[in-house]
Amino acid sequence: MLQKARARPDLVREVVNKAGRDGLFSAIAAVRTRLDQPGALGYSSAGTVVGVGKGINDILVGDRVACAGAGYAVHAEFACVPRLLLAKIPSESGVTFDEAAFTTLGAVALHGVRTAGVRLLEMWSPLLGLAFSDN
Secondary structure (H helix, E strand, C coil): CCHHHHHHHHHHHHHHHHHHHHCCCHHHHHHHHHCCCCCCCCEEEEEEECCCCCCCCCCCCEEEEEEECCCCCCCCCCCCCCCCHHEECCCCHHHCHHHHCCCCHHHHHHHHHHHCCCCHHHHHHHHHHHCCCCC
């Protein structure tokens, strides 16, 4: 449980706030209840759309999609995913569901590069330097 607390300091703050509001025993009961519930695994998946919510016009039943987002793109037979967390897989692309599910990893990596402000030549110059060195 200590590892979970270290990994999620935001949830630890919630527990501390609940203890202050509702009392220690109430907070302990809430934590035990939450820990006893199984959680869905996964953060990336792909599949065929079987239903679409109101107001969604660009995704149709039968479309092939890649999905991202912990708690949404779970490893399950069915998942309810918000529109902003999915992308169509072009039918003529030949991309399999397994391949499409990996788009989340690429998106996370690209986000890291963008957040760091790394430019293309900055990213490759250390590698090029190694390739052309005498060592």
